Amino acid sequence: MSLRSTVDFLLYDWLRIESLTQRERFAEHSRETFDAVLDTCERIAREKYAPFNRLVDTQEPQFDGEKVILPQATHEAWRAYAESGMLSAAQDVEIGGMQLPYTVEAAANAFFARASVSIGAGMLTVGNANLLMAHGSELQKKVFALNEFSGRWAGTMCLSEPQAGSSLSDIATRAVPDGADFEGDPLGPRYRLKGHKMWISAGEHELTENIIHLVLAKIPDEDGRLIPGVKGISLFIVPKKLVDAEGQLTGERNDVALAGLNHKCGWRGTTNTLLNFGEGRYPVRGAAGAIGYRVGAPGEGLRCMFHMMNEARIGVGMAAAMLGMAGFEASLDYARNRPQGRPIGPAGKDPAQPPIPIIRHADVKRMLLAQKSYAEGALALELYCARLVDEQHTGTPEAANDARVLLEVLTPIAKSWPSEWCLEANSLAIQVHGGYGYTRDFPVEQYWRDNRLNMIHEGTHGIQAMDLLGRKVLMENGRGLQLLGARIAETVQRAQQVPELAAHAQALAQALQAVGAATQAAWASGDPADALANAVPYMQAFGHTVLAWIWLDVGLVAHRSADHPVRTGRLAAMRYFFHYELPKIGAWLQVVSHRDRTCADLPEEAF
Numbered sequence: 001m002s003l004r005s006t007v008d009f010l011l012y013d014w015l016r017i018e019s020l021t022q023r024e025r026f027a028e029h030s031r032e033t034f035d036a037v038l039d040t041c042e043r044i045a046r047e048k049y050a051p052f053n054r055l056v057d058t059q060e061p062q063f064d065g066e067k068v069i070l071p072q073a074t075h076e077a078w079r080a081y082a083e084s085g086m087l088s089a090a091q092d093v094e095i096g097g098m099q100l101p102y103t104v105e106a107a108a109n110a111f112f113a114r115a116s117v118s119i120g121a122g123m124l125t126v127g128n129a130n131l132l133m134a135h136g137s138e139l140q141k142k143v144f145a146l147n148e149f150s151g152r153w154a155g156t157m158c159l160s161e162p163q164a165g166s167s168l169s170d171i172a173t174r175a176v177p178d179g180a181d182f183e184g185d186p187l188g189p190r191y192r193l194k195g196h197k198m199w200i201s202a203g204e205h206e207l208t209e210n211i212i213h214l215v216l217a218k219i220p221d222e223d224g225r226l227i228p229g230v231k232g233i234s235l236f237i238v239p240k241k242l243v244d245a246e247g248q249l250t251g252e253r254n255d256v257a258l259a260g261l262n263h264k265c266g267w268r269g270t271t272n273t274l275l276n277f278g279e280g281r282y283p284v285r286g287a288a289g290a291i292g293y294r295v296g297a298p299g300e301g302l303r304c305m306f307h308m309m310n311e312a313r314i315g316v317g318m319a320a321a322m323l324g325m326a327g328f329e330a331s332l333d334y335a336r337n338r339p340q341g342r343p344i345g346p347a348g349k350d351p352a353q354p355p356i357p358i359i360r361h362a363d364v365k366r367m368l369l370a371q372k373s374y375a376e377g378a379l380a381l382e383l384y385c386a387r388l389v390d391e392q393h394t395g396t397p398e399a400a401n402d403a404r405v406l407l408e409v410l411t412p413i414a415k416s417w418p419s420e421w422c423l424e425a426n427s428l429a430i431q432v433h434g435g436y437g438y439t440r441d442f443p444v445e446q447y448w449r450d451n452r453l454n455m456i457h458e459g460t461h462g463i464q465a466m467d468l469l470g471r472k473v474l475m476e477n478g479r480g481l482q483l484l485g486a487r488i489a490e491t492v493q494r495a496q497q498v499p500e501l502a503a504h505a506q507a508l509a510q511a512l513q514a515v516g517a518a519t520q521a522a523w524a525s526g527d528p529a530d531a532l533a534n535a536v537p538y539m540q541a542f543g544h545t546v547l548a549w550i551w552l553d554v555g556l557v558a559h560r561s562a563d564h565p566v567r568t569g570r571l572a573a574m575r576y577f578f579h580y581e582l583p584k585i586g587a588w589l590q591v592v593s594h595r596d597r598t599c600a601d602l603p604e605e606a607f
Contacts, residue, residue: 002188003114003325003329003568004038004042004109006376007038007107007110007379007556008038008246008489008561009557009570010107010355010379010383010554011104011107011383011556012031012035012104013561014380014439014553014554014557015383015384015387016102017034017101017103017536018030018031018034018261018529019389020101020103020394022388023380023394025098025099025393025394026099026101026394028099029063029099029100031073033102035102035209036512037098037100037104037108037141038082038108038353039111039130040491041084041086041108041109041111041128042110042111042388044077044081044084044111044112045111045112045114045116046111046115047080047113048073048080048081048258049077049078049112049115049116049119049318050115050116051073052071052073052074052077052116052119053115053116053119053269053446054116054443054446054517055071055073056070056071056073056074056116056118056119056268056269056355057118057266057268057269057446058268059071059601060261060263060268060269061205061261061268061269061271062261062269063204063258063260063261063491067204067376068204068206068258068261068271069205070134070205070206070207070269070271071269073119074119074207074269075206075207076500077116077119078151078207078208079151080122081112081122081151082122082151085097085098085123086105086108086109086121086149086490087125087126087129087148087149087150087554088103088104088124088150089104089108090105090148091149091427092186092331093493094148095146095247096149096150097149100394101390102386102389102390103303103383103387103390103580103589104322105386106318106382106383106386107316107383107386107525108377108575109121109123109315109318109527110321110382111324111476112317113318113319113321113322114323114325114326115269116269117319117322117323117450117556118204118266118267118269118270118446118450119269119270120152120201120267120270120360120372122461122491123312123315123319124154124155124156124157124201124202124312124552125148125151125153125154125155125202126148126149126153126212126311126491127249127311127312127315128145128148128155128156128212128308129144129145129146129148129149129155129158129179130145130307130308130311131295131304131305131307131308131401132144132145132148132214132216132237133145133294134304134307135235135295135296135300135304135307136188136237136295136296137188138216138483139186139187139245140187140188140237140293140295143187143243143245143246143247144212144237144239144247144597145439145544146247147210147212147247147314148212149306149376150411152207152208152209152210153208153209153210153212153239154202154205154207154208154210154211155210155211155213155306155309156200156201156202156211156213156214157200157210157214157309157312157459158197158200158203158213158214158215158216158238158275159171159197159216159305159309160197160198160199161173161195161197162196162198162274163198165460166229166460166463167478168216168302169228169229169233171216171217171218171233172195172218172226173191173194173196173197173215173217173218174193174194174217174218174220175191175192175199175217175218175236175279175292175340176191176192176195176219176220176232176289177190177191177192177453178190178191178192178287178289178291182507182528183205184270185293185422186245186295187237187245187291187293188237188293188295189294190289190291190292190293190534191217191219191236191292191294191400192278192287192288192289192290192292193215193217193236193238193277193289193290193291193292193309194277194278194279194288194289194290194292195217195276195277195278196259196274196275196276196277197215197274197275198274199262199274200213200272200273200274200275200295201267201270201271201272201273202271203258203271203272203273203275204240204258204271204273204275205271209249210239210240210241210243210249211239212237212238212239212240213237213238213239213240213256213275214233214235214236214237214295214305214308215235215236215237215238215277216233216235216293216301216302216305216402217233217234217236217292217301218232218233218234218301219232219234219298219299219487220275224434227299230302231299232299233299233301233302234294234296234297234298234300234301235294235296235301235302235304235305236292236294236295237292237293237295238254238277238290238291238292238293239254240253240254241253241254241389242254242284246439248437250591251380252284252285253282253284253291253496254281254282254284254290254291255278255279255280255281255282255284255288255289255290255291255400256272256275256276256277256282256527257276257279257281257282258273258275258276258494259273259274259275259277260273260274261273261274262274262319264453265449265452265453266355266446266449266450266451266452267449267450267453268451270275277289278290279292283288287543293366309452309458309459310407310411310569312412312458313411313412313414313415313458313459314382314385314415316415316419316454317378317381317414317416317418317454318382318418319425319454320378320383320418320419320422320451321375321378321379321381321422323422323423323426323447323450323451323454324371324374324378324418324421324423324425324426325369325374325375325376325422326428326443326447326540327425327426327429327447328368328371328372328375328377328425328429329354329431330433330442330443330444330447330581331367331371331428331429331433331444332359332368332431332516333439334359334432334436334442334510335357335358335359335364335368335432336359337357338357338358338418339354339356339357340355340356340358341355341356341361342355343360348423348459350377355425358432364432364547366580367428367431367432368428368432369572369573369576370424370425370428370576370580371425371429372569372572372576374418374425374569374575375420375422375425376573377547377551377554377573377577378417378418378421378422378547380550380551380554381410381413381414381417381418381525381546382414382418382545384410384412384550385407385410385411387404388403388407388410389403389407389582390563391444392404392407402483405475405476405479405480405483406480406484406487408472408480409468409472409473409480409481409483409484410484411472412464412465412468412472412539412573413468413539413542413543413546413595414468415458415459415464416455416461416464416465416539416543417543417544417546417547418454419451419454419455419457419541420445420455420543422451422452422454423448423452423454423455426447426448426451429444429446429447429448429531430448461536461539462535462536464525464539465518465532465535465536465538466532466535468493468535468538468539468542469519469522469531469532469535469538469539470528470531470535473519474523475547481516481519485512485516487549488506488507488508488512488549489512489547491505491508491552491553492505492506492508492509492512492552494556495552495555496507496555498556498559500559501555501556501559503550503578504555504574504575505550505552506520507548507578507582508545508548508549508552508578508582508594511545511548511582511585512536512545512549512588513546514541514585514589515541515542515545515589517593518538518541518593519538519588520594521536521592521593521594521595522592522593522595524595526596529600530595530597531560531595533595533599533600534592534599537587537588537589537591537592538588538589538592540584540588541584541585541588541589541592542586543579544582544584544585544588545582545585546583547577548577548578548581549582551573551574551577551578552574552578554570554574555570555571556573557575558570558571559571586604
């Protein structure tokens with residue numbers, strides 16, 4: 001079974017994506033146009049990405065003092081991706097887009113993540129441009145966003161700082177008005193920025209003629225002091241090279257300097273940088289500071305940036321799912337071809353008998369089924385979330401509002417669950433290979449190294465968990481949790497009518513009830529410190545419940561399909577998840593429900 005066949009099943013049989021063509025925005029599309037996009041992306045990924053995945057891992061980016069040097073393969077992959085039109089796939093036809101459903105765009109991008117997540121595609125550039133389309137001025141959209149959608153320019157997001165990490169309220173980068181006429185610049189209110197940003201993916205390269213940085217910074221108050229907390233944070237467009245109001249390069253280099261490349265465990269093909277803004281290395285227009293143009297109102301920076309961050313979190317989840325899928329496919333191929341050992345029982349005691357392929361051993365099947373359940377389940381989750389994006393943008397007002405709230409609740413899971421459990425899938429892929437898996441002769445060790453970043457990428461597990469339990473399940477009086485519960489209950493009701501699935505339906509119903517009770521128990525004291533002390537176990541249980549629902553819903557469709565080994569495998573992965581994974585939530589929810597303070601109360605001296 002190929003990734004393409006899995007994508008086709010999830011898109012057309014499960015999500016019934018063809019029904020979107022009945023909506024005005026997608027009326028010019030059909031399954032044929034969707035398939036053509038998938039075909040193109042699958043081909044580019046196969047030809048321009050997959051053959052060079054090991055190359056970009058071993059030939060890391062180098063800085064020669066003036067520019068970052070990347071392998072030629074990376075340049076060719078970026079060019080092919082940009083020429084495919086995928087950077088503007090979901091945009092209006094009037095601005096050069098394909099007006100594709102986001103679900104199809106997400107599915108098409110899965111092929112690139114599967115082939116080489118290290119080379120990367122356009123996630124940050126597209127997210128940067130989408131943010132500007134939502135919050136930028138008309139000229140900012142025309143000059144910056146459209147040039148990113150075309151592939152002429154690339155984009156980044158600059159949030160973290162060396163001293164602040166994920167604590168964005170503690171950032172120290174400052175922006176001051178650039179001259180008395182700063183409000184009159186056609187590209188937006190013009191500021192001078194000074195500060196340092198860390199962990200900036202694709203922060204410096206020569207793949208495009210310009211790089212558009214979206215930078216969070218604080219505007220001082222009337223006394224020149226930075227406003228504490230997030231209220232003082234604003235968002236700025238800071239181009240690497242200055243441009244005019246027509247989108248043409250002026251020939252001036254902005255004061256954005258590469259301070260260093262971060263040398264990573266994985267994702268080595270993508271530059272990751274420390275950038276200095278306004279340090280004076282590239283003085284511009286006779287004054288200190290990098291020139292930036294404010295996006296939106298002062299103090300609205302974090303709200304605007306969340307538009308990009310939430311989009312990136314779904315992208316990170318998809319990348320994690322595809323790395324899990326890559327490891328599964330590699331270990332499945334190895335298990336089918338590696339002879340070792342003999343079957344348990346009398347027949348296996350005869351040393352004259354030839355060894356059998358290791359896929360026939362029960363424990364190897366266990367590890368393969370675990371990988372399949374994690375990776376395919378994660379892919380289904382990401383596509384479901386993408387389908388909610390389409391519903392939010394093109395559904396009826398009521399359906400769009402429901403989709404918005406559901407996405408709020410599911411986004412922490414869409415980011416965190418694949419990044420944890422598809423990493424575990426990669427670990428199991430190494431285990432299936434045995435000692436060979438720990439060598440660089442096989443690709444599975446690189447998949448693990450690449451995937452290890454995703455638990456940190458775009459907000460760590462702890463941050464996602466506090467967002468889920470501390471905000472998302474409480475927002476709008478718990479409406480998101482109620483909507484999710486209703487959808488799960490609907491799946492349970494349908495599955496109860498199928499004898500082969502009835503027991504799974506009952507198990508899911510009990511899990512949903514347990515999560516609801518634990519949510520109430522966590523907040524019973526009203527003290528956030530009590531509730532959030534075990535936010536990660538809560539998120540793990542919540543995520544497993546969501547994935548059990550996804551698998552049961554997928555299983556209902558698979559059950560109706562014709563008898564085939566693919567159907568057998570898909571239903572077996574669903575059973576595996578219910579028998580081996582879902583029972584784990586009891587241990588996680590126990591500490592949540594009891595508001596266990598073992599971790600929270602331990603003094604640091606005790607370590």
